[in-house]
Amino acid sequence: MKRKEILRKYEAKPDNLLYILHDIQDASPYNYVTEEDMEEIADFLGLPYSKVYGTATFYSMISQKPRGKHVIRLCDSPPCHLMGSESILDILKEELGIDVGQTTPDMLFTLEITSCLGVCGVAPAMMIDEEVFGNLTPKKLRKIIKDYREGNV
Amino acid sequence: MAHRLNVLVCSGASCISNDSLKVKEAMLAEIDRLGLNKEIKVIETGCMGPCQLGPVILVYPDETLYKKVQVEDVREIVEQHFLKGRPVERLMYKSPLTDELVHKSSEVDYFQKQVKIVLANCGNIDPESIEEYIAVGGYEALGKAVTEMTPDTVLNEIKISGLRGRGGGGFPTHMKWMFTKNEKSDEKYVICNADEGDPGAFMDRSVIEGDPHTLIEGMAIAGYVVGASKGYVYVRAEYPLAIERLQKAISQAKDVGFLGEKIFQSDFSFDLEVRVGAGAFVCGEETALIHSIEGKRGTPRPRPPYPSASGVWGKPTVLNNVETYANVRHIILNGGAWMAKIGTETSKGTKVFALSGTIKNTGLAEVPMGTTIRELIYDIGGGAPEGHEIKAVQLGGPSGGCVTPEYFDTPIDYESLTQLGAMMGSGGVIAMDETACMVNTAKFFLDFTCFESCGKCTPCRVGLKQMYGLLDKITKGEGEEGDIEALEKLGNTIKTTALCGLGQTAPNPVLSTIKYFRHEYEEHIHDKKCRALVCKDLISYEIDAEKCKACTLCAQKCPVDAIRGQRGVIHVIEQEKCVSCGSCYDVCPFGAVQRLSGEN
């Protein structure tokens, strides 16, 4: 089982908790950690479940509900905002037919807002999974979404 | 045989139109006449850029830039410069700003005012190759420190250099190191804060991605000084490429022996590990960051005890940011006195700034401390895009404040920025022109800090929310008399009572915009006017009958059917129905839709 394999890679030290949460989430086809995941991590690290749950829910990148195959994080920090991220968000919502925090019915995309991605020089920017896209325009954005839809990435 | 001089004659279209090819022919003839053919190579190049100065000639290795060279000037250049080594000053390029001769081509444009110390390798070496780092002198500082210096002499150089923390507060680095060094403990730690969360700051990412070994070397030297054998780099998860390159660099450094046991056969051992965040801005605060490294919720705790006494696992810990560590190797190699010569009385060395927002040249700029804000945003940043004007810059991210043009001649150092109500912070510079609404911008920053507040202390958790509520009201046109004063009172209370740096600085963008742009707040409240035409609820749309071509495009786009008219009949917006969404404004090909605010 995947979870067990991941846990086996780590020493049972509490400071590995965040790494383990990241890894288990990445291995999940729906990009999230389940209650069972957290229970087993707690057992493995010898921590109370509440500690694991507390940490998992504190960090915005760890999700407790299923997400799409690709997580789109649109940067909404001031430099991107000044350069028009709001209209990019409108187009994203329109293209995907979902609101922020939601997942498309085909489970392909989840739309999220993120704090600064650190590419303010090429604002507005967004991140899909671990890939960053900058200088976004409506045309460029539609093409990127199309490429992901068709699996051309 | 290698040539002694390379003469580049610009053969861009514009220089050719000014006879640069004839100049080149004359030059070849003259060189031939003096028998210098074997020593001097004349090369035709493409456009060099400064077309208004053409024909342009660039001479290497001196980098002399000649402008407006004519056939009759050639003989003088060849005889005086190429033969006798005396550049012809009357033909050299002069800086339009200082009217002084510019002796080197690299002294122009974007790089002219920059002094690259921290960023010296970024963009010049392959970050994934330790060999290239070694080729440019990498790990010599570490070798020198552990084999030829004692921890005390290293610390003394840092002290002489005057290095202060580049992550925000500007605390003297040598004092931090000394506190940790003086602690008695079986274990100590060195931590790098690479949780670069401030919107508009991206220099730490660039250093880790472009020159990861510089960070490793600086941290190892810190470890040697304080007596630590283990270090952590805490990188935010939003930077996957930085994480990947840093991990690669650490494993290379281990392979060669710059990390691990008995470094350079000394008694000093040091190991480094990467820790990855998970999207929590507050983890940039040092005590929160330490909790996060330990695998806990990243909430801050009151200080003292400071990390230097009780840090990760309760052990003495020295904690600096990426840019601070990146300075260390240069101080060891060149001596503290070298760095102390750069900068101002209280702030030494350089600072990397990240330019973003409505500015022509976005990107990173490393300048000596003491450079003025104006030099940074105009000489390097190029000012606002055509037809716009910068009305403020936000310095120091959500913890900083805005600065207006009348203060642009302030030399940048820690103290002067704090005096202006801004702060050095991590060095984010967000330029805003007249299309930015200052109330809205302040609200935007507060929205961010409200969201990122960890909720542990009341002033930050509840107070910021209250401030946000007031700002939201004002931007919606529901502001009342007394709101500005309430914002000021709340802001000052939060500043003095919040637990950590996040809360203590979060009101700054509001307070500084009130200080410099009070009139914009007042217009929003009293005249229901947003001069930047940003706040939706304060804008109305009207169609200019003169410009309208009755094409129906706007009517088709209107989501609430508020536009009357048909093909051939001038359109009119029914104000009662309009929701100010701006679709008509965006779609009109004739610019007939007008945005108004505070007009009625």
Place this chain on the structure above:
Amino acid sequence: MKNLEELRKLREKAQKEIQLRSKDAKIKVVVGMGTSGIAAGAREVLKAFITEINQKNLTDVMVTQTGEKGMSSMEPIVEIHEEKKPVIIYGDMNPSKVKKVVEEHIVNGKVVEDYLISMEEK
């Protein structure tokens, strides 16, 4: 790593290797591959260089990467290094511009002025 002496020897060797490498390859193409560059399309640019160079069977051209120079507004940025020539820096690159740079600059030695940001001494 025993001492500074050994490090300096390693440094000399590394410097030579870098030179040697650029001797084999007459032209070195360096693509800025920081996140800003990648976000602006540097990966496509790098791929395009490799494709174009392979298609034309150019054996003396080497493609490599570096971090960010800091000029975000001009990303993706590409440098062309040739011995005894100033470094040519192109900005705002994309795959079709790459094609032109390979054809005109790398094959025929003519700098493509339209994409030029600056020329730098070595």
